[in-house]
Amino acid sequence: MSLKVFIIVTALTVSVLSSLLSAVSVYRILLQQSEDFAIEASQQLAHQTFQSMYQIMRRGWTRAELLDFTSALEKESGALSISVHRGRKVTDLFGPLPEKKHPEVEWALSEGKDVTLRKGSSIVYVKVLKARRECLACHANATEGDVLGAVRVEQNLSSELGKARKVAALFSFGVALLPLSGAIFVILFLSSKLNRAVLQLERNIGEVNKISDLSKVDFSTVKTGFQELDKISRQVEILVEKLKKTAVDKEVLEFEMMLLEKFIITSEVLTDWQEFIVESLKEVSRIIKFAYFFTVFMSEENSFEAFVFWNCHDTETVRTRVEEDIRYGLEKVGLLSTDSHLVYHHRSINGRLGIVELDQVEVLAKKLVLERPIVGGAVGIGVYMMESKDLSKRIAVESLLSTLLNVIGSVKAIHRFTKEIEYYATRDPLTELYNQRVFWELLSYEVDRARRHQYKFALLVVDVDNFKVINDSYGHTFGDMFLRHVAALLLSSLRREDIVARYGGDEFVAILPYTDETGAYTAALRILDAFEREGMTAPDGRTVRATASIGVAVFPDHGEDPRHLFSVADEMMYKVKRSGKHGVRIPSVEDLDEIAHELARKNVMVMSAVEEGRVIPYFQPIADCSTLKVVAYEVLARIEEKDGSVIPAGKFIDIAESLSLVFKLDLMVFEKACRVLFDKFKNDDIKLFFNISPKALVLSNYLSDMKRILREIGLDPARIVFEITERETVRNLELLKKFVAELKMEGFQFAIDDFGSGFSSFAYVKHFPIDYIKVEGEFVRELKRSRVDYALVNSAVTLARILNIKTIAEFVESSETLDVLRAIGVDMAQGFYIGKPLRPEDII
Template identity: 40%
Template structure:
């Protein structure tokens, strides 16, 4: 609706209401005035007539004279609706006979009887009745009356209808003349106001029609206009102030779409982590789609005096510009009170593209166009600052948007760098022993399998050495774990120096080392083993207190294919030879004879028979090791461990599980332990979780999953309280089968855990493919983390990875109060180990106390 139509319509409505109200009010006023005047006229006529009648009667007029007088009064008031009537009472009638008069009504009867005047007002007339009361002088003519007797009554009646009709007619004629004139004047006023407003707004509307972006608001000028009305001038001034505010707070659609698009790319994927520098380079290209930016840089704090500066250029850059940019960033960082002298700064330049002319900037351009964002304390990944060298920003909003982008980019780039470092460390430690930098147990098994395949293809033999230090526990007990770790690190280098080129050394665990000797006959294996033994004996480590630490090692050896045709049996054979070396006095190499070969495999056969008999006789019993909730210091779960009872002795799982797997009865062993464990835990009312180890080799049996569900249902324990642990003792050749099996367990409500996480690279494959709830960190990292920064870094990395994936961490090998307190600082949720509680037949109280 146009404003002039609105004003005209509003004026018409107001005018109609005004005139209507005025007409109604005046009509009411005229009506009241007419009635009041008529009532006063009637009353005055009544008094005059009454007085006249007394006068006539006092003078003794004849009747004809009185009648003529009354007729004259009545005739005079007829034109004005006034009627005068004289009434005789019975006293006068008795003396002078009746006259022609209307019959008495109730009002007349009342007045004659009471002798008091009466006034009656109705909607149509006003009526006055005055009694004619006899006085002393009246008794001369009215001899039959007494003083105070009512001789008659005077009635005056005033009609309103004609008077009101005349008044309304005159009022209507007046309004009929006034309304057109008022309408004409209102229309002229509306037209004048509309033209004033429309004329002032036409130019402003033309400016508004040209606004397509926030920058166009700057071209709109609010000219000074006088609308002739204070209120309209105030509205127009308010519109000008609103326009100024819009200029200050409005966000350009292109900038907003750029920010949204950029935020959508802040999604950290494996590709981003792997190629994070390329990812930042692509972000620089995206920034240039909205504003020109030559470079993007990020600064990482490595330690107290070392920084990494990563500079990403949009294209080629001159050496002079590079140096100026480096100097400016150093100056910016040095100005921060929390950093001061930045010390060593490793600078890395990267190009997003190689095409185009080299970027050449002056010193002023570098200093003025760098938009940077620094923090007082390093954020995630050690990042302390980020910046962009952009073109001059033409409004405050773009500065705010760039600040938002930089602050978000600071966290994203820091997170990517941190995850990149964590992933790199995890990948490294997944294959390496953090203390000695040697290959770990997992890699040893993979290389052993590879070496067997290669030896079979090419028809040669290779050797295996198992090295176990003698009495190494005394070194830790007497000199401390720090000296023990130093000794192991020196030992690793000593053994490596005694090996041939191409020989593979790995730390199997603790103070055990294994060596693969490719393409070696028995004599060569013996020679290398002896050289290693001598190298170990010659090692001399001096402690900080100038004590000399020396040691020996017992070495067992095995040759493929002379002693075994698979990796497991080969290591088992070397292990037996190593124990024979210890039994023979330690510090020596046991060279196997033919009798040794027969004896070793006889022992293996006897152990196989022992396992079969234990399963048949149900001598496989569960032991329970508690798991502590570190924050609440309560026992919340137990891990079920397999044991065999034989002649009053308890045999641990590591002495028979591999044999059970080899002879194909591991599924029966697992089922027997699970059944007994669930029965015991259910009977004792355990309400927490139960961790149960599953051998991957048991999964090939079709009835295993069915029997597993049957046992759980029979026990009455809820599936969500049972956590199945998968281990990495063996490589799972059919990962799809394992994935399907574990997903089925998960869908039934069971939980899943990875045991000994970090002992092998396939841990990450498991973590990526399977719905894991718990990570149990490999115990050697936990045990050594107080003395080894690498071990602690590994634990920290696993904790960060698990937290990001919503997985609970369980630390194994917690054997001291100091380790437990360190886990509190690292925010590890649960702990398991001898300090928490040793494996036992019985359950501990929920409220935990440290083990003795």
């Protein structure tokens, strides 16, 4: 609405209201005056009528004269009517008169009081006639003061009211003209003042076509002549100044967002961090022209690495000048000293944008150098922009340097941590031999290869005798050193092509390709001889030696699958221990028959337990590291024997897999556990973690059965977490990705079990939407004593935090370990210190 229209509408509103109020007021005044006049006139008429009647009655009148008198009164025409009414005593004495009944008359006669009232547009006045002394001569039945009758006068005020309305209307019209006249005057006055200011404002705004034009707008010439409006004009001027700054800020923010989008951390970081930076910078070069980009890292104390990524012709002279500028920046903050070592790495990103001006390097190269390294060892970052005149881009780049330094530092940290974890995913952190998981993979590979090429190989299981005594006598530190000594003895006693691994604790295994019983026996004797010859000096100066018990199995003579072959060698090792230790045993026919009989017994035990439903879930609590509040349970399968004993999953899961019963067993445990969760924690947010083979995830019937069970129970899939294990290898990774994505869409969550113990853990992180990683317990168990284990767990937590994945530490068995985990930043903990596996009825 324009100001003119607003003034007119306001004036009209005021005029209408004023005229209405004045009309009503005038009308009421005139009406009251008319009523007062009518009442006064009625009283006079009533009094005169009574006096006339009284004069006639004094000389005596007949009934006929009375009727003539009253008839004459009633025939009065116009706005006035008069009537006479007899009271009860007069009627009793002289009889009634023909008269109309009026309520007000009846009331006045009965009460003996005069009445004045408004009836429609008429005023009615009733005067009561009371007996005087001289009246008693004729009215013998009355006493002085008795009511003898009444005179009723009714006066119609219609004509007076009409006149009052006309007068009121004329008055209100005159009143209404006043605000309208004032409005017209105000409009004319304001128009002359505002038009000039508005036209000036329109011209100023019309000149603004882009952000830079804002600086040309001058509001100081816009004057209205009114203080209030001039204040508004001043505020508009201030607003424009702020808009100038905001416009630049907006451009800067948009540009910053465009830059940061190019540095979003993806799984490709795990492969090659430098290639990730190169590809990101290629994208950046599309939105900003830059000659080179560099970042500096502290690799070790007093050692630095500078990585320069070129988007232009990088001649030797230019390189030298840029290197000098980087060195100067590090020296300026005190990071680089005379004995520091700085290495430069140069990479091209295929850009050819002009040539760097040597004398402008220090001026145009925007850089940020920190006094101490941040994540990933990053200490410096810089860029040489070739768009020096674009203010918003320069501001954006300068403000983002610290953020980009953190991002690139995180990228390098992830890459370094991943490489470290990749190495120890296949290696035992203490001895740097292959770990148990890799051993099983290599053993499976060797079985397949030996079967395909039809050759024999041997498997040795080596257990260090009485290691607990050495550990208890000299402490864990010496014990760890002694295990490394054992690892070195095994490597020196065997061939280069033989595979040696630490199976766990003081137990080692070795795969000897192209080896029969004789060769395996000879190799085992070499190991025993090395144990006897080579010792270690203990802290007390004594030389400590150990003996070993070695079990041997040969493929295919003693077994044709990895598990069976290991069981044979393991059993032979225990037989050596039971017969006096420090020896070698190769299975005899009787040994193989005994092992086969025991395996058959276990097969029957597992089959009957599954058929009879004696596979039950146990629940091990998972607690928040900070509060120790239980937030989840891992479901563990147990077989309940008829005698009440309980068999853990490690004793039967391999057998169930070999009998193809593992999926049926898993479904049985899944349904029982979900019913327990629903019954005990229906309204809580407790989650259940289930170990599941990747192979099971691609079985449509298996997954449909799980979803059916949840629907029947009424349980939210978001409360179910599948721990992806590496019990079996899935060759078709794309198929697995499809099924994981489908389950993720339905609300299920996923965790990687034993993270860091196998390289496929990283493939899962890279390819699947993982919610949790469970850090391998072997890394956690010795966390407080082992620098390597600490570094591995810390690396895993850093990687998970950057990728927004929750971490769970397994094998937490002491408060000291929990304190270290809290300091590292692990989210949740699981282990005997948190709680042992519980039967369903024992869960509180």
